[in-house]
Amino acid sequence: MSSRHHALMMFLPLLALSVPPSAGAQTATASATPARTSNLDAAARTAIVARLSTELRSKYIYPVVGEKGAAAITAAAASGAYDRIVDLPAFAMRLTEDLRGVMADKHLMVFDATNRPAPSVASMPAGEAGIVRVDRLPGGIGYLQIDGFANPWAFKPALDRAMAGLKGSHALILDVRGNGGGDPASVSYLVSYLVPAGKPIGISSIVWRKAGTTDFTRKPFFSEPTPVSFAGVPAYVLTSGDTFSGGEEFAYDMQTLKLGTIVGEATGGGANPGERVSIGHGVMAFIPAGRAVSPVTGSNWEGRGVQPDLKVPAADALATTLRRLSRPAAATIEAASPVSVFTPRTAPLNGGEAMLHRLFAGRAAPEPDYTLMKPDASDAGRAALAATHRRLQPLGVPQAIRFRRPDGFGFDEFTLVYPDHTLLAGIMLDSDGKFIDLIGPDPSK
CATH class of the missing domain: 3.10.450 (Nuclear Transport Factor 2; Chain: A,)
Structure with missing residues (x-):
């Protein structure tokens, strides 16, 4: 995939733009930033709306919808709806609300790039490349918590070690309740562990719009050989309303390919990856320029989320799954297994x-x-x-x-x-x- 795109990416701190409204991370970022008055003048507002409209018309994955969004904010600006907004963060938030109101895309976001707290090393989560816990539970049940799908260079070796530790499991619990997204190549690699070895099968595709045209390209993702296989092993995928983007893709792929049972809540409903675009005046936009496509359904989970096979509150998903596996219920993985068997690597990646x-x-x-x-x-x-x-x-x-x-x-x-x-x-x-x-x-x- 071209590095011009950040496909289904949420969890990277500099790209944390695809959080569903229910997740709270998006609003938390805004509320944690001190409010300031930027004296945004009419010329700046006009320029921001004009540039954003141009980018939407050029890049948004659905050209007709992109035109609809551009027309909406252009009309709002012409009517004077934005005339009293002099604070840049407030203007960015209003543009996001107006665009989502007509485009209904949860990845779409406009933000003040000058007023966002810089990420720090201290704020980075523990784990390795999105893998948080790996546990062997009584009864031969393997548990894997994946909170994000980092780029394959980092994700694949971490996952290989994790899955090697679960070899021989009679059932798998794959917990993506806190997974906000990631790289679709890493998603497909995890799915590869569950499909029969041999001929590669299609797992997903991302369709990208060529900027400034109504032409599209397609990037398919296929299953790959894995060091160990869990093909045929009963698998349960735990989801929540905060499961988003690439986390949803994993649940959707597992469901549509009939590889596992989804337990928990309907997911956030964001299936359109994209890229950050500079709008000028310190404003950035995350504009979805692609859409995920399942080879099974020809569609995706955008706006609907992945619907669980067993619908329960997210907090009850683990206990529900353990009961289904005839094991003692535990509300948390810490209660079921006090110590994770996964240890992050102690040596750097090359380079x-x-x-x-x-x-x-x-x-x-x-x-x-x-x-x-x-x-x-x-x-x-x-x-x-x-x-x-x-x-x-x-x-x-x-x-x-x-x-x-x-x-x-x-x-x-x-x-x-x-x-x-x-x-x-x-x-x-x-x-x-x-x-x-x-x-x-x-x-x-």
Whole structure:
């Protein structure tokens, strides 16, 4: 997949734009940011609406719907509906509300990029590449909690170790109740563990719109060989209303391919991946430029969510599943299994430390070295490298760079050692060793 797209991506801190309204993360981000008056003038509002309308018409996955959204905010601006909004965050929120009101797309979002708290290494969740817990429960039941699907470079080796630890399980419980999304290639790799080995089968596709046209391309995802197989093993997928995007895709694929039973709540209902786009005046938009397509249904879960086979409150999903497996019910995995058998790796992925050295070596240059990225990197991706370059410019070269841990978002975290202090940084690369993003450096604690 082209790096221009962030397919079904929610959980990365710099791309956390696809949270369903019910999840609270989107509103929490806004409420945690101090309100400020930006003296947004009429010219700026006009320019923002015009640029956003152009981007919607050019890129939104459904051209007719994109035109409808663009027309709605253009008409609202012409009617004076926005004239009294002088605060940039408030204007971005109003545009999001107006667009979702006519386009009904939960991935679509407009936000004030200048007023969002910068992610820090300390805020990254534990785990490895989205894998949080792996447990062997009494009765030969394997349990896997996946809170996100990091890029395959980080996700696949972590999943392979997790599934090796569950080899021989008579049933699997796959918990995506807290899963906000991720890379569809990683989703399809997890599904691959449940399908019969042999001829690859189609798991899903993402249809992308070619910007500025009504032409489309399709990226299919097929099952792959896995080190161990759980084909034919009864599988249960736990869901909640907060399961979103790539987390929903996993549940949908498991359901439509008849590989497992969905237990819990209807999911959030977001199936249209996309990309961040700069609108100017400090405004960014996440514009869905793609749609997920199942080879079984020819459709997806957009707006409806994945409907569970066993509908119960999310908090009761684990206990319900254990009872169905004739095991003692437990409300939480901690009660069922006090200690996870999964340990995140203690060595970095190849290339992370070397990339940090290259970034520091080039920090004094006027511009970042864009050859560190893929040639087709998106504007948002290039902006991430430019922001990294600016953050590193005032820093000296560290005496040492030491691996700290992987994190739950797919970053490798490092300690940067200086004579009188240390800093923390997290870096993410793709499978070709190219730069994707960097968080920090932050003071260590």
